[in-house]
Amino acid sequence: MHAEIHGHRGARGLRPENTLPGFAHALELGVDALELDVALTADRRLVLTHDLTVSAVTSADTRPVRHGDPFFPYVGRPVGELTLAQLRTLECGVRLPRNPADRFAPTQVPVPGTRMPTLGAVLGLVDAYGADGVRLHVELKSDPTRPDLSADPREFTEMVIAELDRHHRLGRAAILSFDWRILDIARSLAPATQRYALIERATMDSAWLNGMRLEDFDGDIPAAAVAAGGTTLSPEHVLVEEQLVRQAEKAELPLAVWTVNEPERAAELLDLGVAGVVTDYPDRMRALWADRGMRVPVPVTSARRSVA
Incomplete structure (x- = not known):
């Protein structure tokens, strides 16, 4: 069987998340796709951050x-x-866990002096590597229950698609969101670009699902995702069991499952037939893939790379 390895926020378990050094490391390990998170600044710049408020774990003044x-x-x-200039003063290369049990602190190699990158900078990095075979999976961070923190979904989606198009990446990218309004907008703006319908238990209500209710689909999440404009369903791995997999097959919707860091769980999901595994540890998944005789993504290197 063929299944893909997607580097979550680059390779969060190994290098600082959503940073150029993290994406460079994931490319050099070898992944099928780089997953990254994007938000919009006060001066309308697209920056990489998982949180809609500046995180005290991943950033320091x-x-x-x-x-x-x-x-x-x-x-x-x-x-x-905040403006891009303000955000660029932050130290984003040293994880500062509030919880001593933070599972990434022991394995994530710090890269002091790393700054919050723009989406354009990441696209430039991938181009410098010549990583034409690696897809960019861009998650648009939007919380429909917090419009005070979230950008206008149409403007936001238009800007991301325009940036991908500027770098000739629309055919080698995917738009991801828990806010299914964005899937519908992306379907109208760039119908040929893949769209990943993200979901977890906390987002199974109509506020997140563009007004749709799962009960109107008899609880069939893949059927709802198709109606919303998704071309792939991307659920949290705890939601994935035999019934969901069969429903996805009926809807002809691939499953890309997040975030899977234990090889044992990844093996269970592969046996169920998922199409992709999103992981903080691409190295662990590569070892599992090799043990099972599966195709392993080819590492990418470039003498022209820059990860400042």
Whole structure:
């Protein structure tokens, strides 16, 4: 069988998440796709961050962008209230776990001096590597229950698609979101680009599903995802069992499952027939793939790379 390895936020278990060093490391390990998170700044720039407020775990203040900046400190503020210049002062290369049991701190190699990148910078990095065979899976961070933190979904989607198109990447990318309004908008703007319908237990209500109710589909999540405009269903791995897999097969919808870090669980999911595994540890999945005699993604290297 063929199944893909998707590097979650680059390779979060190995290098700082959503950073150029993290994506470079994932490319050099070898993945089928790079998954990344995008939000919109106050000055309408697309930056990589998982959280709609600046995270104290992945970011640390260094200095204000100018003396007396009333927005400083920036950690804890909404990303949409800050400019790119303000966000670029943050240290994003050293994980600062609030919980001593943080599972990534022992395995993530810090890269001090790393800054929050733009989507354009990531696309430039991938181009510098010549990684034409690696897809970019761009998750648009949007919370329909928090419009105060979220960008307008149409403007946001238009900007992401325009940036991908500018880099000639629309055919080698996917739009991902838990906010299924974005899937519908992306379907109208770039119908040939893949769209991943993300879902977890916390987002199974109509606020997240573009007004749809799962009960109207007899609880059939894949059928709802197709109606929403999804071309792939991407559920949290705890939702995946035989019934969901069979429903996805009936809907002709591939399953890309997140976030799977234990090879034993990944093996169970492969046996169920999933099409892709999103992981913080691409190295572990590569070893599993090789043990099972499956095709392993080819590592990508480039003498022209830059990961500053």
